[in-house]
Amino acid sequence: MSLCCKVQHGxxxxxxxxxxxxxxxxxxxxxxxxxCPPAGTFSSFTKVLSTSSEGQRVCVACLYxxxxxxxxxxxxxxxxxxxxxxxxxxxxxxxxxxxxxSVGEFRTVPQxxxxxxxxxxxxxxxxxxxxxxxxxxxxxxxxxLRSVELLSxxxxxxxxxxxxxxxxxxxxxxxxxxxxxxxxxxxxFQLEQxxxxxxxxxxxxxxxxxxxxxLDPWSMLMVxxxxxxxxxxxxxxMSIGLLCTxxxxxxxxxxxxxxxxxxxxxxxxxxxxxxxxxxxxxAVYRLLQSGIGQDAKYRDLLNALHTHAVTVTSRMDPxxxxxxxxxxxxxxxxxxxxxxxxxxxxAVRHIxxxxxxxxxxxxxxxxxxxHSDHYFEKAMERYVPTVAFTSHxxxxxxxxxxxxxxxxxxxxxxxxxxxxxxxxxxxxxxNQVARQIMAFGKLGYLPPNAxxxxxxxxxxxxxxxxxxxxxxxxxxxHSCILxxxxxxxxxxxxxxxxxxxxxxxxxxxxxxxxxAQLTQLYIxxxxxxxxxxxxxxxxKYRIKSFHMYGSSLETPVDRQLYxxxxxxxxxxxxxxxxxxxxxxxxxCYTLDVEIKLDEDGYVLPASHIDDVHKxxxxxxxxxxxxxxxxxxxxxxxAIKQRHLRLLGYEVVQIPYYxxxxxxxxxxxxxxxxxxxxxHTYRLSW
Numbered sequence: 001m002s003l004c005c006k007v008q009h010g011x012x013x014x015x016x017x018x019x020x021x022x023x024x025x026x027x028x029x030x031x032x033x034x035x036c037p038p039a040g041t042f043s044s045f046t047k048v049l050s051t052s053s054e055g056q057r058v059c060v061a062c063l064y065x066x067x068x069x070x071x072x073x074x075x076x077x078x079x080x081x082x083x084x085x086x087x088x089x090x091x092x093x094x095x096x097x098x099x100x101x102s103v104g105e106f107r108t109v110p111q112x113x114x115x116x117x118x119x120x121x122x123x124x125x126x127x128x129x130x131x132x133x134x135x136x137x138x139x140x141x142x143x144x145l146r147s148v149e150l151l152s153x154x155x156x157x158x159x160x161x162x163x164x165x166x167x168x169x170x171x172x173x174x175x176x177x178x179x180x181x182x183x184x185x186x187x188x189f190q191l192e193q194x195x196x197x198x199x200x201x202x203x204x205x206x207x208x209x210x211x212x213x214x215l216d217p218w219s220m221l222m223v224x225x226x227x228x229x230x231x232x233x234x235x236x237x238m239s240i241g242l243l244c245t246x247x248x249x250x251x252x253x254x255x256x257x258x259x260x261x262x263x264x265x266x267x268x269x270x271x272x273x274x275x276x277x278x279x280x281x282x283a284v285y286r287l288l289q290s291g292i293g294q295d296a297k298y299r300d301l302l303n304a305l306h307t308h309a310v311t312v313t314s315r316m317d318p319x320x321x322x323x324x325x326x327x328x329x330x331x332x333x334x335x336x337x338x339x340x341x342x343x344x345x346x347a348v349r350h351i352x353x354x355x356x357x358x359x360x361x362x363x364x365x366x367x368x369x370x371h372s373d374h375y376f377e378k379a380m381e382r383y384v385p386t387v388a389f390t391s392h393x394x395x396x397x398x399x400x401x402x403x404x405x406x407x408x409x410x411x412x413x414x415x416x417x418x419x420x421x422x423x424x425x426x427x428x429x430x431n432q433v434a435r436q437i438m439a440f441g442k443l444g445y446l447p448p449n450a451x452x453x454x455x456x457x458x459x460x461x462x463x464x465x466x467x468x469x470x471x472x473x474x475x476x477x478h479s480c481i482l483x484x485x486x487x488x489x490x491x492x493x494x495x496x497x498x499x500x501x502x503x504x505x506x507x508x509x510x511x512x513x514x515x516a517q518l519t520q521l522y523i524x525x526x527x528x529x530x531x532x533x534x535x536x537x538x539x540k541y542r543i544k545s546f547h548m549y550g551s552s553l554e555t556p557v558d559r560q561l562y563x564x565x566x567x568x569x570x571x572x573x574x575x576x577x578x579x580x581x582x583x584x585x586x587x588c589y590t591l592d593v594e595i596k597l598d599e600d601g602y603v604l605p606a607s608h609i610d611d612v613h614k615x616x617x618x619x620x621x622x623x624x625x626x627x628x629x630x631x632x633x634x635x636x637x638a639i640k641q642r643h644l645r646l647l648g649y650e651v652v653q654i655p656y657y658x659x660x661x662x663x664x665x666x667x668x669x670x671x672x673x674x675x676x677x678x679h680t681y682r683l684s685w
Contacts, residue, residue: 120150128155138163138175142183153194153202156187160209168212179213192221195228200238203228204246211252226253230260236267240276243267244283248290256292265292269301273308281309282320289327306336313342318350322358325365340369344376351379356392363398367405377408385416389424396420397432404439407634409627411447414440418447425456433460434472434479441479443627444635454485461490470502471514478517481524482635484642488525492534495522500541513551515543516588520553523587524639527646546640547590553636557582557592558622561656565620568668569593572676573603579618580606587647589640593618595676616676617649622656631657652676 120128128148135141141162145151163184167173178184191198191206198206207225215222229246232238238246247264254261268284276284284305288298309324316324321343328336347354347362354362366372384399391399400417403410421428421436428436437457440446447453457480465473477487477494493499495518504510522537546553562581570576573595583594596604597614604612625637633641641651652675662668673680 119152120148120155124148124150125152125155129158132158132162135162136166138166138178138181141166142181145183145187153191153198154205156191157202157205157209159187160184160206160213164209164212171214173214179215188215188221192224195221195224198228200232200242203232204238204242204249208245208249208252211249217253222253226250226260233260233263233267238267240268240271240280241283244280244287247287247292251287251290251292261292265298269298273301273304276308278312278315278320281305281312282323285309285324285327289330293331302331302333302336306333306339310339310342313339313346316343316346318353318355318358321347321350322354322361326361329365329368334369337369337371340365340371341373344371344373348373348375348379351376351383356395360392360395360398363402367402372402372406377406381410381412384413388416388420393424393428393432397428397435400436400439404442407443407626407628409443409445409630409632411445414443414445415447415449418449418453422449422452422456425460430460430464430468431472433457434468434476437476438479441482441635444483444633444638446483450483450485454480458487458489461487465490465493470499473499474503474514474517474521478521479635481521482639484528486525486529488529488532488534491521491525491532494518495535495537510541512543512548515541516546516548516553519543519588520546520639523643527587527643544588545584545590546588547584554590554640555622555625555634555637557620558624558656561622561659562592562620564668565593565618565654565659565672568665568672569618571665571669572672577605577607578603585644585647587643589644591617591644591649592620601680615649616652617644618652618654618676620654626655631655 119125128144131144132141135144141159145159148155163178167175167178173179188210195203203225207222207229210222210225217223229249233243233246243264247261247268250258250261250264268287273281273284284301287293288302288305292298293302313321325340325343325347328340333339344366351359366376380399380402384396388396396417399413403413417436418440425433457476461468461473461476468476473490474494477490480487500510500518503514518537519542522542525532547556566576566581569579573579578595580594581592583591585591594606595616595618596606596608596612597616598604598611599613601614619637619641621633621637626633641653644651654672654675659668659671662671
């Protein structure tokens with residue numbers, strides 16, 4: 001910790017301790033006097049004035065003022081002045097209260113009950129929480145607050161949380177002026193004044209709500225809530241749920257190095273996860289996910305959590321499943337695959353109950369860990385068509401990415417999404433448009449409404465081309481050619497020096513995979529669109545081979561399948577020299593096997609160059625070249641075979657599902673003979 005940080009941290013806790021001492025002064029209690037807000041502003045919200053010997057209502061400051069006491073209607077000038085400079089948040093201007101208008105507004109604000117005594121009935125609290133959840137604007141929240149007669153501290157904190165839910169946007173509020181509203185200022189002021197009487201749940205929840213509203217950490221309200229939280233934490237009686245909430249709040253205030261946060265984690269680690277409720281378990285995962293469980297910290301705690309979580313997954317609701325999978329991704333818990341598997345099984349039961357956000361998190365987690373199962377995929381196939389027109393754009397995009405990642409060709413899902421795309425494309429951002437079309441390209445699938453779909457894509461490119469990221473544009477156009485759609489109207493822009501410079505990061509060379517996409521795009525228009533005469537791709541951006549390690553435009557041949565076919569070819573042709581393996585063509589494609597024939601149809605040695613009349617490209621297609629649930633080539637394999645035919649090759653496909661049925665060497669030879677030389681009864685070598 002730097003010296004500056006240490007000084008700030010020390011000053012913070014000095015202020016906290018000073019406030020504690022002020023709060024403990026006996027003088028105020030002896031006289032039965034409480035601190036008061038600006039009179040008239042909060043007078044109907046809480047009883048803040050006491051009675052002097054003359055029968056007038058006065059505030060504390062006036063007892064020590066030579067100017068005499070203040071009246072209820074005018075308020076205390078000293079307190080008002082002090083209140084005007086107190087800020088709830090650092091990024092907004094504190095408004096000046098006018099007593100004549102404020103009194104009327106706060107007459108409908110409920111009486112606040114900070115302790116367990118005289119709290120609203122449980123049924124009323126539950127009804128309030130339900131009504132609060134149905135509020136869709138902050139104004140509705142304020143209206144609800146003014147409609148109830150009695151408000152507990154937890155209800156008040158819940159109201160602040162709901163405002164945060166509605167107004168929070170990344171690291172700020174959509175409308176910071178919401179903090180200037182009289183209702184929320186009154187609520188915050190009384191939380192500040194009665195902080196010592198709040199329940200543990202009220203203190204901690206209110207503190208966390210304030211951090212979500214981005215209130216100034218040095219404001220009086222925040223300092224008092226932190227002070228109370230520190231004192232109650234020291235008693236060692238907080239539940240796991242409250243500890244986690246406090247941890248979230250302190251993480252937001254001071255970051256992962258916070259001393260109080262370490263104390264919270266110490267309290268959590270002293271307890272056994274096996275004794276926790278499901279809600280407590282989920283809360284601890286949330287806390288660790290927030291930033292303190294990374295870099296192998298709390299490894300023993302995490303292992304204990306995983307062990308216990310596996311035993312209770314059957315009781316988890318959709319939100320719990322989503323939270324745990326999301327936390328495992330953030331914490332990169334690769335070793336927790338048994339838990340991931342168990343959560344995936346539980347997710348099958350909740351497919352139709354996930355919210356859009358929850359389903360997106362689940363799909364993202366399964367892709368991260370490389371796990372799924374047949375039942376989950378079937379459940380998705382049944383569910384997606386029912387929500388394709390109503391789900392959030394990002395959720396639909398995640399669905400397409402999931403099926404693409406699993407190489408699952410599901411016409412039911414793809415057709416529904418393609419149909420919804422035509423009607424909802426304007427709702428999608430450019431990144432989502434590109435990712436959805438990439439799924440069609442990878443799976444090599446054209447839906448029934450392909451004409452409408454790609455016309456819509458073309459319109460989007462015309463109107464929003466400049467909004468696309470360069471890589472997204474390239475991915476989208478490359479996906480189009482995989483399914484036989486040729487974006488010739490946009491190639492002049494893609495092959496331009498300006499666009500290529502945008503693709504290239506500052507000071508680096510273009511990624512080899514990007515160069516491969518550009519090259520295949522160029523080869524496609526050369527072979528399939530001979531009328532194309534726009535600018536060409538410069539030679540320096542072209543590559544010589546599509547075959548590369550990692551991401552590749554060609555799937556490597558299955559070695560075991562290749563060896564079995566090679567043995568059969570040797571038997572068929574008589575010698576190994578009569579065919580070539582892994583032959584690189586002038587157009588960047590690599591042939592699994594190449595056989596050359598002369599004009600009379602005789603097989604030539606692989607090394608022969610002259611007088612080659614015919615070339616046969618044998619594609620030994622293993623399982624990885626097909627979609628997982630249907631015997632259809634992936635888009636990149638389909639375009640390869642299409643281009644080889646245009647280049648003059650006779651393409652012979654040896655699919656794994658046919659070859660695996662052969663039981664003997666003689667059957668293999670006979671099969672290869674029929675596939676490669678179907679019109680030749682007997683060959684002469």
